[in-house]
Amino acid sequence: MSNWDYIAIAFVMLIGVPHGGLDGAIARRAGWSKTFFGWLIFHTSYLLLAIMVVVIWWYFPGVSLTIFLLLSAIHFGTSDIKIVAHPWRWSNFLPLISHCGLIVIGIPGLHPSDVQPIFVMLAGEEAANLLISASKFLLVPWLISLLIYLCYSYFRITWVPTASIAAGVYVSAYILDPLISFALYFCLIHSPSHSFLVWAEIKPEDRMRSSVEAASYTLITWLAGIFLVIFFLNNPNFHLEPILIQITFIGLAALTVPHMILVDLLDKNND
Numbered sequence: 001m002s003n004w005d006y007i008a009i010a011f012v013m014l015i016g017v018p019h020g021g022l023d024g025a026i027a028r029r030a031g032w033s034k035t036f037f038g039w040l041i042f043h044t045s046y047l048l049l050a051i052m053v054v055v056i057w058w059y060f061p062g063v064s065l066t067i068f069l070l071l072s073a074i075h076f077g078t079s080d081i082k083i084v085a086h087p088w089r090w091s092n093f094l095p096l097i098s099h100c101g102l103i104v105i106g107i108p109g110l111h112p113s114d115v116q117p118i119f120v121m122l123a124g125e126e127a128a129n130l131l132i133s134a135s136k137f138l139l140v141p142w143l144i145s146l147l148i149y150l151c152y153s154y155f156r157i158t159w160v161p162t163a164s165i166a167a168g169v170y171v172s173a174y175i176l177d178p179l180i181s182f183a184l185y186f187c188l189i190h191s192p193s194h195s196f197l198v199w200a201e202i203k204p205e206d207r208m209r210s211s212v213e214a215a216s217y218t219l220i221t222w223l224a225g226i227f228l229v230i231f232f233l234n235n236p237n238f239h240l241e242p243i244l245i246q247i248t249f250i251g252l253a254a255l256t257v258p259h260m261i262l263v264d265l266l267d268k269n270n271d
Helices: 003-029 038-060 061-081 090-110 110-123 127-155 157-173 178-200 204-231 240-270
Strands: none
Touching: 003 038, 003 178, 003 204, 003 240, 038 061, 038 110, 038 240, 061 090, 061 110, 061 127, 061 178, 061 204, 061 240, 090 127, 090 157, 090 178, 110 127, 110 178, 110 240, 127 157, 157 178, 204 240
């Protein structure tokens, strides 16, 4: 890993991950956690789901990484589309597929030799090879859909903002190292757009509470990450690179499951 890769991971943890801190506000908007008992149940359930994901990953890393990539594709794709349109409509199928593949097909498909060691750290060599082969197989069909989408946006001005994002993410994925292009997308596009959309819909009287929650969750996440890095570094059998990769991406997976339940299921029903 280069110094830029370490910076990319730091940005993901420090800037990207905190966007999930507004999940409490989303839950209240969906009708949950309006009382103290409800608040306690929500946060306990959220934490237990995250822990469950880590435990399952420990025993089934290959299956877990595969599911995480599929969930990430759906989550990133729908989040990008929400900027201009409802993602779950058949008329928006082409833009949705194009955005879903930007990270999970584009990056490993364009840089298989660079992504393969990362997948090995997360799921073992056999699963990594299968996932890299799948991404290379899907790359050309996905690129065709992306090209058609970009041409389509020329005639449908509504899609120009999201098509521009897709084009920019693809270019960055093509010319930059995988961790750097992922960090740029996650920190500069996905997290800010999600946070802006959620914040705009929070009632003024709930914004102070939501801000305190977001700051608290962010601090807890940072402290937990620092603790885990220090803990593993004190063990001579562990090395820095796999530790950082595993903490970053397994941690993202653990937070993605409850986050997606809120953003892509519960909150979708309140659009």
